[in-house]
Amino acid sequence: MSIAVVTDSTSDLPVDIAALHGITVVPLNVHIEDDSYQDGVNISADELYRRLPNQNVIPTTSAPSVGSFIEVFEKLGQTHDEIISIHLSAKLSLTHNAALNAVSELGSSGPKIKVIDTEQASMALGWTAVQVAEAIATGSTLEDAVALAKSASERSIFVGMVDTLKYLVRGGRIGKAQGFVGSLLKVRPILTMREGEAHPLERARSRRKGIARIKSLVGEYAPLEKLAILYTTDESDAQDIANDVASFAPDGQPVVAQLGPVVGNYLGPGTLGLGLIRAE
Numbered sequence: 001m002s003i004a005v006v007t008d009s010t011s012d013l014p015v016d017i018a019a020l021h022g023i024t025v026v027p028l029n030v031h032i033e034d035d036s037y038q039d040g041v042n043i044s045a046d047e048l049y050r051r052l053p054n055q056n057v058i059p060t061t062s063a064p065s066v067g068s069f070i071e072v073f074e075k076l077g078q079t080h081d082e083i084i085s086i087h088l089s090a091k092l093s094l095t096h097n098a099a100l101n102a103v104s105e106l107g108s109s110g111p112k113i114k115v116i117d118t119e120q121a122s123m124a125l126g127w128t129a130v131q132v133a134e135a136i137a138t139g140s141t142l143e144d145a146v147a148l149a150k151s152a153s154e155r156s157i158f159v160g161m162v163d164t165l166k167y168l169v170r171g172g173r174i175g176k177a178q179g180f181v182g183s184l185l186k187v188r189p190i191l192t193m194r195e196g197e198a199h200p201l202e203r204a205r206s207r208r209k210g211i212a213r214i215k216s217l218v219g220e221y222a223p224l225e226k227l228a229i230l231y232t233t234d235e236s237d238a239q240d241i242a243n244d245v246a247s248f249a250p251d252g253q254p255v256v257a258q259l260g261p262v263v264g265n266y267l268g269p270g271t272l273g274l275g276l277i278r279a280e
Contacts, residue, residue, distance in 0.1 A: 003142055004080040004111075005133045006072060008064065008095050009039035010088040011126035012230070012260045012275070021133035026072055028095060028262045029062045039262045048261040049233050049269050052167070061262045063094040069102030077111040082142045084114050086129045086149055088121045089196035114146050118153035119196035122160075122263050123255070123275025127226040128152040131277065155278045157221060158193045159201065160230070161210045163270035165189055190214075207270075211241060214272060218245040223279040228255040230273040232264045237272055 007013065009027040018025050027038040030048065032055065037043035039061075052059065069085075076083055085103075090096040099115045106113070118125050131152045132145050140148065188210040192201040204210030218227065227249045231238035235256065242254040257275070259267060 002080045003082045003084060003136045003140075003145060004076040005129055005136065005145075006076070006083060006085040006099075007125065007129040008087050009260055010093070010095070010121050010262050011129055012122045012257055012263060013126040013129065014255065014257050017126075017130065017255070021130055021137075023129050023133055024072060024076060026064045026068060026095075028064060028093070030261050030265065031060045031062065033057045037261070040260050043261050045232070045258050045260050045264055048264060052265065052269060059265050061093075061265055063098045066098050066101045066105065069099050070105060073102055073106060073110055073113060080111055082112045082114075084116065084132060084136075084142060084145045084149065086116045086118060086125065086132060088125050089119045089193070090117045091119070091196035092121060112142065114142060116146065116149045116153070117196075118149070118156070120153055120156050120158055120193055122158050122259060122273070123226075123228040123230060123257055124156035124158040124193065124277070125153075125275075126257075127228065127275060127277045128156055130226065151280070152277055155225075155280065157276050157278065158273065159190060159214065159217060160192075160267055160271055160273035161188050161190045161204065161207075161214060162267050163188065163207075164268060167266050167268035211237060211272065214274060215241055215244050218248050218274065218276070221274075221276060221278055222248045224248055224276050225250060225279050226275075226277040228257045228275040230257055230259050230271070230275055232259045232267060232271040233269045234272065241272065 006024045030037045085099045087096040096117045103113045132149050188204040190202045229238045229242040238256050
């Protein structure tokens with residue numbers, strides 16, 4: 001029986017990696033003033049980051065509609081017997097809920113579908129979807145895939161060093177990192193995800209020291225099964241980090257991935273980070 005893998009655009013999966021593993025990516029929505037866009041479809045990350053600092057009206061985001069998921073599931077059901085749909089934290093978005101509602105509306109008429117809340121975002125989510133797709137390609141059952149998705153998401157880690165918390169604050173996604181607000185002058189907050197929300201990890205006294213700390217964290221999290229270096233606007237800094245931590249990547253080549261419009265809307269220009277899965 002064939003199994004399709006679905007995730008959403010907050011996974012920040014590079015297009016070539018999603019295509020390689022046959023992963024269907026459902027886009028979230030970005031709303032800028034009176035215009036609405038689909039994440040990564042008709043607005044690029046670079047376009048958002050160019051516009052973000054100058055926006056008088058704060059851009060917002062929204063989950064895919066239930067109808068969007070129904071359309072995706074019905075189409076995949078024509079060629080697959082089962083589907084596993086793997087998504088970002090339900091505490092950050094209604095995306096997971098929209099997928100569940102789509103399954104409920106389809107009822108028994110469509111393929112068997114399992115929906116997973118990873119309590120993660122960005123490439124911590126993306127790598128979980130990739131690991132599941134890899135396992136399915138080698139013969140895993142849907143039940144195996146669900147168990148792996150839960151295991152991988154528990155071992156996945158997102159780290160982000162932001163230039164400022166203002167984008168998280170104004171977007172309402174500050175989570176447990178609220179304690180950073182008001183205590184920061186020129187330090188760089190380093191955040192992570194715990195129990196589905198943003199949490200403070202550390203403070204770096206400069207961008208240079210923050211980059212050094214990101215590099216050292218890779219070694220502390222090792223051994224790794226997957227590793228991506230993340231950025232919003234500074235690809236060269238991300239590539240430098242990747243070069244320095246390459247020995248920790250399973251194949252010696254960390255993926256360098258740009259944070260997409262939805263995730264980047266809350267982290268802002270200048271963000272650098274990690275998306276990884278620790279070995280069992």
